[in-house]
Amino acid sequence: MPLIPMYQCLKEAEKGGYGVGAFNVNNMEQIQGIMKAARELESPVILQASRGALKYTDLTYLKYLVQAAVEANPEIPVVLHLDHGDSLETVKTAIRLGFTSVMIDASHHDFETNVRISREVVEYAHEFGVSVEAELGTLGGIEEDVAGTVQLTDPDQAEEFVARVGCDSLAVAIGTSHGAYKFKGEPKLALDLVQEISRRVQIPLVLHGASSVPKELVDAVNAYGGSIEQSSGVPVESIKEAIRYGVRKINVDTDIRLAMTGAVRKTLFEAPEKFDPRDYLGPAREAVYRLVAQRMKDFGSAGHARDYTPITLEDMKAHYKRA
Numbered sequence: 001m002p003l004i005p006m007y008q009c010l011k012e013a014e015k016g017g018y019g020v021g022a023f024n025v026n027n028m029e030q031i032q033g034i035m036k037a038a039r040e041l042e043s044p045v046i047l048q049a050s051r052g053a054l055k056y057t058d059l060t061y062l063k064y065l066v067q068a069a070v071e072a073n074p075e076i077p078v079v080l081h082l083d084h085g086d087s088l089e090t091v092k093t094a095i096r097l098g099f100t101s102v103m104i105d106a107s108h109h110d111f112e113t114n115v116r117i118s119r120e121v122v123e124y125a126h127e128f129g130v131s132v133e134a135e136l137g138t139l140g141g142i143e144e145d146v147a148g149t150v151q152l153t154d155p156d157q158a159e160e161f162v163a164r165v166g167c168d169s170l171a172v173a174i175g176t177s178h179g180a181y182k183f184k185g186e187p188k189l190a191l192d193l194v195q196e197i198s199r200r201v202q203i204p205l206v207l208h209g210a211s212s213v214p215k216e217l218v219d220a221v222n223a224y225g226g227s228i229e230q231s232s233g234v235p236v237e238s239i240k241e242a243i244r245y246g247v248r249k250i251n252v253d254t255d256i257r258l259a260m261t262g263a264v265r266k267t268l269f270e271a272p273e274k275f276d277p278r279d280y281l282g283p284a285r286e287a288v289y290r291l292v293a294q295r296m297k298d299f300g301s302a303g304h305a306r307d308y309t310p311i312t313l314e315d316m317k318a319h320y321k322r323a
């Protein structure tokens with residue numbers, strides 16, 4: 001099936017009571033590892049690219065790698081999403097490349113500016129049938145050039161924001177952060193906030209910075225010469241609870257990075273005579289596959305690929321015109 005809009009993906013997830021993993025991609029092995037998991041587990045999947053990933057892949061490579069993934073896996077519903085779009089210009093680039101969903105992250109601006117910028121993107125993207133994720137509240141941590149102080153999402157503001165912006169989904173700040181160092185001590189998520197916001201806004205919620213940073217992945221990196229400080233990520237149990245309360249899209253990037261790095265380090269350490277990139281990128285691809293397969297089971301999306309009768313961006317254009 002062709003790429004599907006995020007709108008459909010998250011609607012299906014809502015119906016089925018599950019969450020869909022949104023995995024960051026910037027090369028072939030990641031995409032192949034993720035798609036192998038989706039195929040085996042018959043799961044819908046969201047592939048997302050940040051501005052950094054678009055730059056790294058020179059736009060065109062990313063476009064065709066994802067096109068290859070879709071062609072090679074006709075049974076799997078795939079969404080191609082722009083992660084942390086910073087401006088209408090970036091959004092336009094993504095839509096030109098064939099993305100079926102974009103995020104506009106104006107959350108570091110004041111409320112009124114965030115509304116104005118996000119609304120402008122919604123008006124533009126919906127003309128093309130493309131879904132829009134906006135963000136209210138700010139996460140901690142660092143993800144490429146996304147950084148800031150923590151400001152949890154306020155339910156009153158969320159209600160007003162969604163009503164005025166008309167976005168399809170909302171990224172909320174409930175205590176998660178970007179990167180590998182999320183919590184110094186016990187992980188604390190404001191799950192009551194998820195419940196309250198979900199009840200008030202009536203659209204699917206998105207959880208950023210939702211890697212679990214499993215100890216075994218960090219250990220695997222450190223066992224072969226790496227030096228990563230162990231910290232706690234978001235416990236899978238907390239994510240499952242958030243899904244019960246209305247989170248439908250769960251962003252995972254750090255865990256994939258850790259899994260690949262561990263596999264590359266292990267291979268090169270154990271076989272220092274190897275120099276064919278396939279010898280270490282192959283195991284890295286398998287590590288991505290194992291991690292993503294586990295998350296598809298954790299989030300409950302496994303087995304749901306068959307539920308989808310794909311709708312197109314043309315269908316979505318008509319939908320937005322009616323709305």
Ligand SMILES: [Zn+2]
Pocket residue numbers: 084143178208209251
């Ligand atoms: Zn994010």
